[in-house]
Amino acid sequence: MNRFEQNIEKYADLAVRTGVNLQQGQTLVIRAPIEAVTLVRVLAEKAYDAGAKHVHVDWSDDELSLIKYKKAPDEAFAEYPAWKAKGFEELAAGGAAFLTIYAPTPGLLKDIKPERIATEAKTTAVALEKYRNYTKSDGVSWSIIAYPTEAWANKVFPDQPVTQAIESLWDVIFKVTRIYEHDPIAAWNEHNAKLADIVAYLNNKQYKQLVYEMNETKLSVDLPKQHVWKGGASCTQKGIVFNPNLPTEEVYTMPHKDGVNGVVHSTKPLNYGGNLIDHFSLVFEHGKVVDFSAETGYETLQHLLEMDAGARHLGEVALVPYRSPISLSNLIFYNTLFDENASCHFALGQCYPTNISAGTSMTDEELAQHGGNKSHIHVDFMMGGAEMNMDGITEDGKREPIFRDGEWALDGM
Numbered sequence: 001m002n003r004f005e006q007n008i009e010k011y012a013d014l015a016v017r018t019g020v021n022l023q024q025g026q027t028l029v030i031r032a033p034i035e036a037v038t039l040v041r042v043l044a045e046k047a048y049d050a051g052a053k054h055v056h057v058d059w060s061d062d063e064l065s066l067i068k069y070k071k072a073p074d075e076a077f078a079e080y081p082a083w084k085a086k087g088f089e090e091l092a093a094g095g096a097a098f099l100t101i102y103a104p105t106p107g108l109l110k111d112i113k114p115e116r117i118a119t120e121a122k123t124t125a126v127a128l129e130k131y132r133n134y135t136k137s138d139g140v141s142w143s144i145i146a147y148p149t150e151a152w153a154n155k156v157f158p159d160q161p162v163t164q165a166i167e168s169l170w171d172v173i174f175k176v177t178r179i180y181e182h183d184p185i186a187a188w189n190e191h192n193a194k195l196a197d198i199v200a201y202l203n204n205k206q207y208k209q210l211v212y213e214m215n216e217t218k219l220s221v222d223l224p225k226q227h228v229w230k231g232g233a234s235c236t237q238k239g240i241v242f243n244p245n246l247p248t249e250e251v252y253t254m255p256h257k258d259g260v261n262g263v264v265h266s267t268k269p270l271n272y273g274g275n276l277i278d279h280f281s282l283v284f285e286h287g288k289v290v291d292f293s294a295e296t297g298y299e300t301l302q303h304l305l306e307m308d309a310g311a312r313h314l315g316e317v318a319l320v321p322y323r324s325p326i327s328l329s330n331l332i333f334y335n336t337l338f339d340e341n342a343s344c345h346f347a348l349g350q351c352y353p354t355n356i357s358a359g360t361s362m363t364d365e366e367l368a369q370h371g372g373n374k375s376h377i378h379v380d381f382m383m384g385g386a387e388m389n390m391d392g393i394t395e396d397g398k399r400e401p402i403f404r405d406g407e408w409a410l411d412g413m
Contacts (some may be wrong), residue, residue, distance in 0.1 A: 004170070007047055007179050011145070012042040014177065014184045014246065016050050019143030020097035024051035027096040029088075031058045036101045036147040058093070062105045062151070065274075069112045069167030077120040080127035092134035097242075098142040098355040100205035105151040106334035117273040118303035125307075126378035136378075137353045137360040138234055144337055146173055155334050176247040176325050176338070188243065195232035198251050202229040207392035210317065211401070214343075214388045215265065221317055222259025224371035226357040229253045239358065241348050245277075247326060249341040252318035254355035256371035258287035260314055267343055268382035272336045275300040280381075288312045297390065304348070310375030316355075317349035322386045322406030344384025344403070345383070349375035 001007070014036065016022050028047045034297050044055045104199050109117055118379050123124070125132075134140045149163050150171035157165035172178055181187040199337045206227070212219040231251030261284055269278040277297030282289050290311040305312050320327075320343055327342035351372040353359035359367060392405040401409040 002097060002318065007170075007174050007204040007406075008039065008042055009046075010179050010184055011174065011177065012046045012181065014048075014188065015036060015143060015145050016045060016046040017183050019124070019145060019189050019246050020099050021240055022047055022052055022097055023240065024139075025053050026051070027054040027056065027091065027094065028052050028086050029056045029058065029091055029096050029098045030279055031098070032101040033103050033147065034059050034061045036103065037321070039101065039147055054209060056096075058319075062108050062149075062274075064103050066108055066112075069109060069116055074116070074119075077116050078123055078304070080123050082127070084234045085127040087166050088131035089134075089231065090130060092131050095238075095382045096140065098135065100142070100144045100145045101142050102146045102337050104147045104271060104335065105149065105263075105274065106155045106269075106271045107274070107365060108151070110276070114275070114299045114303045117172065117275065117300070118307065121273055122307055122376055122397060126344075129376070133330070134177050134208075136350065141240050143242060143244055143246060145177075145246050146335065146337055148157075148173065152335065156331055159241045165191055168312070172194050172329055172331065174263050177371065183235070188246075188344050192232035195248075195251060197413070198408070198410070199229045199231050201413060202251065204254070205392060205394070205400075207400075208395050209259075209393040210398070211393065212264070214383075216281070217262075217264050219260065219262035219381060220367075221266045221314070222371075224256050224356055225359060226370075228352060228355050228357060230358075231354075245337060245341070247338070247341055249324040249326060250318040250320045250345075252316055252355070254351045254353075254359075254372060255314045255317045255346075256287065257310075257313040257351070257368070257373035258371065260284040260287045264383050266381055267385045268339045269296075269334055270285060270381045271296075271336065271377070272300060272379060276299045276334070277304075277381075279413045280377070284314075287314070304377065304379060306378050308349070308375055310373050311349055311377050313373045313375070314346070315349045315351035315373040315375065315378055318345050318347070318381070319390075320384060321403075321408055322384065322388065331341070339382050340380045343382035344388060344390070345380050345382045347378050347380045349373065349377035349379055373378050386400070 067334045096328040135142045148166050153165035153169045177186040210221045263283045265281045278293035283291040388406045391399045
């Protein structure tokens with residue numbers, strides 16, 4: 001076995017044992033692009049070695065998706081296979097773990113009418129809502145990892161031949177997921193512990209508001225009472241510890257859906273639905289986007305914001321230091337899994353019920369009363385950088401530094 005094959009083995013083992021933390025007798029569902037077949041086979045071996053009962057694979061292919069967008073009738077995008085949605089729901093209800101290999105093709109749908117993309121996105125979100133309720137509330141263990149497809153590698157390393165670009169992207173993936181460490185799982189345990197210290201600090205503070213200042217960004221974000229910061233490892237409702245994202249550098253919580261005011265400017269491109277949105281800004285009043293602009297992808301952003309009533313409100317606020325390993329790579333990945341861990345970011349749309357005390361037992365109405373946002377989307381966009389200054393406002397009105405010049409500035413840490 002050569003060095004690359006050894007790293008693939010370690011990567012798969014990390015995804016199975018730390019990512020989803022597969023348990024004896026559990027079913028694993030892998031959602032993957034067909035280009036990742038070699039990795040999927042190794043993942044299946046590792047899963048069965050860990051005691052899996054079944055390994056089910058849901059394959060996808062961007063080229064087939066593009067053919068559908070070009071050739072299918074309009075009504076095709078308003079339908080989603082009921083059998084497939086029911087299958088995911090039943091697997092989640094049965095306690096399966098879900099591992100997604102995320103490798104979208106940036107700009108794949110640049111020539112497709114945004115109305116088609118928006119219709120299918122909403123149709124899919126509605127059909128899979130019951131299944132996604134399990135993941136957003138940590139009812140099951142789930143994780144997302146990456147695979148360097150040709151199209152993605154060419155986008156990140158456009159000046160390299162495709163074979164070299166794929167090798168370069170693998171090298172970055174292995175670095176930021178700590179595969180080059182002697183014991184990647186132990187390295188992740190140490191990393192999770194560091195994030196847990198920051199989470200504990202912020203949860204103890206219970207800031208009522210965050211204030212952001214960076215260049216043209218001037219924004220205040222109210223936080224609900226009894227909000228919960230999370231980061232690194234999560235825990236299912238049955239007590240299984242897992243890592244939702246590999247890699248991850250963020251800590252995150254729930255903003256109050258009606259308490260966001262000011263303007264925020266993006267700092268990295270957003271790959272949404274196969275289209276790029278870049279150099280965009282959002283203006284918030286009382287939590288709602290009331291104006292927006294975009295140099296690239298304006299119409300796509302407009303359709304995103306019109307998805308439903310909650311799409312113009314925030315569902316997540318996440319903090320990432322500028323000098324994170326992904327940021328220090330000085331690469332734009334056009335892939336949210338990576339770019340969101342190189343920058344402070346927000347998410348438009350659905351909140352995570354786990355980000356407020358007792359949130360997983362609340363109804364949608366109760367969650368809304370506590371400031372939680374409901375939507376069929378959850379779309380992260382990046383807005384941090386080396387100039388980011390951010391303060392927390394305490395209940396008694398004291399202003400304390402959290403970020404200075406893009407780095408943590410927590411008192412005593």
